[in-house]
Amino acid sequence: MGIKKFISHVKEFLSLDKSINSNKKKSIKQLLKKLKKRRVEVYKLIENASKEDKLILEEELEIISLHIKKGKDIFNNYVKLKKV
Numbered sequence: 276m277g278i279k280k281f282i283s284h285v286k287e288f289l290s291l292d293k294s295i296n297s298n299k300k301k302s303i304k305q306l307l308k309k310l311k312k313r314r315v316e317v318y319k320l321i322e323n324a325s326k327e328d329k330l331i332l333e334e335e336l337e338i339i340s341l342h343i344k345k346g347k348d349i350f351n352n353y354v355k356l357k358k359v
Contacts, residue, residue, distance in 0.1 A: 281349050282306060285342055289313065300357075303350045307343060314339045 285306045
């Protein structure tokens with residue numbers, strides 16, 4: 276997955292309308308920060324949710340974790356390419 280595609284998927288997932296494409300490196304950092312914040316919010320919601328809601332929230336948590344992992348990989352690869 277490329278940088279632009281990742282940014283568009285995460286913006287869609289987080290329901291962001293703001294343009295975050297000032298700089299690819301900076302954009303990915305901002306999106307990772309928002310994903311981590313969303314993950315903490317979901318953890319808090321899981322604690323107080325019913326069984327049915329927990330399943331939905333756990334699925335969302337898995338998606339968020341996957342996005343964070345992909346974002347970190349893309350960011351690290353991008354930084355390595357720019358240093359070379």
